[in-house]
Amino acid sequence: MAAPLTEQERTTADLLLEWDRTRPRSRQRELGWSEVGGCRRRAGYRLAGVEPSNPGGSVQAVLGTAIHEAVQQRLNETAAPDDLVEYEVVFAGIIGHLDRYEAEPEDLIDVKTTSSRWLEHIKIWGPDRSHLWQVNGYAAALIAKGIRVRRIVIDYIARDTGEVYRWVGKPTVEAVRDALDWLREVRDADLDMLHRDYEPDGPFCGHCPFLDICWNGYVPDRDRRSVLFVEDPDGEKWARQLADARAAIKAAKALEEEAKGALDALRPNVSGKSDILDVGYERGLQWTITNPERLDGDQVRADYRKAGAKPPVTTSTSIKLGFAKLPDAEP
Known part of the structure; x- marks a missing residue:
């Protein structure tokens, strides 16, 4: 059995996160195009110049960074003279770093890492809103400098399988306008009134550099979202x-x-996965039929009873909130 880590020892994850936090991009304090369309409150903290309360970052993000740096190194060796690699742009006062622009055929290309599960979602429903706004913001910055952008491309890479999926589209004025409207609403709002757009126990908040500031004030030993009641009792x-x-x-x-x-x-079909059926909707239909095997709990308990023993169990805390009739309420 492996010996437990001491407080002085660091895991590989610790080392990866430490490396990531030393990068200039990780120390950036200004709002970037990669954050536009995400959490409004996080964007508000950036625009207000609030100092982060948490280190932020995740191992998944570090893996994405490693992929970006490998691609950047190779492109620096092979890029054509008019190509742009890891190029800083500014549009509407928001900074960004596009992965690459290929002058021939005038393509702006961004790389995103994701899970294989979410990649399947992207294949059907397309890129996230924030991804579309980000690449269109980059395109707008290039176009404003007189650089033509014919297509925007997002290369998605699944971290767990290595699968690559390429989404291709054209720059749109609508995407830029929507992004600027979102930015205007964030800028015009009182910081304390900006919505927290993610769950405090989810990965986005968990890796956010403003986690503690954002949810500060919640009731001790209760859900962090109890701060919403504290703010509006x-x-x-x-x-x-x-x-x-x-x-x-x-x-x-x-x-x-x-x-x-x-x-x-x-x-x-009566089993397996069906062919994709076109019913006239913008997306096809596909049926998947599986026959998973599950443990027969009733039979297991019966077998234990016959043997005069109790089946092993684990305990956990479950909190259920329901509605009940008030004692003095009318029937």
Whole structure:
């Protein structure tokens, strides 16, 4: 059995994060185009010049950085004279660093790393809004300098499988306008009123350099989101939001099941994955039928009872919030 790490010892993850934090890009304090369209509150902290409260960063991001640096090194050796590699641009006062621009055929190319699961989502639904705004912001900066951009390209690389997927589009005025509208709303808003757009226990907040500042004030030993009640202590409002949200989920689930049931009339397969079916919608339909094996809990418990033993169990804390009739409420 391996000996536990001491406080003085550092893991490989620690070393990777330490390396990443020494990079000039990691020490950048200004809002960058890669953050436009993400969390409004994080953007607000950047624009206000707030000093980060957390180191930020993640091993996944470091892996993406390593890929970028490998590509950049190779391009520096092979790029044509008019190509641009890791080129700094500024548009609407927002700084950015495009991965590369190929003068022939006038393509602006950005590289993104992701998981294979999310890559499947991108293949069907296209790039995230923030990715589209970022590359269009880069394109706008180049065009403003008199550099033609015929296409914008995003190369997605799955970190866990190595699969590469290339998305190709054209620069659009609409994407730039939407990004600038978003920036204007963030700039015009009071910092404390900007929405926290991600969950405090999720990866985006967990790796955010403003995590502690953003969620500061939550009730000790409670969910970080309890700070929302501290800021707006209106129990009726939050209870109504909970009820409305659950009603909307129930209604949406019913609509989903109805549509799935209706479309089952078109299902061509009884096992495996079907061919993609075009029904006139902007995306095709595909059925996947699996037969997973699950542990028969009832049988396991019965076998243990026969043997005069209790099955092994683990305990965990579950917090359930429901609605109940008030004692003095009308029936």
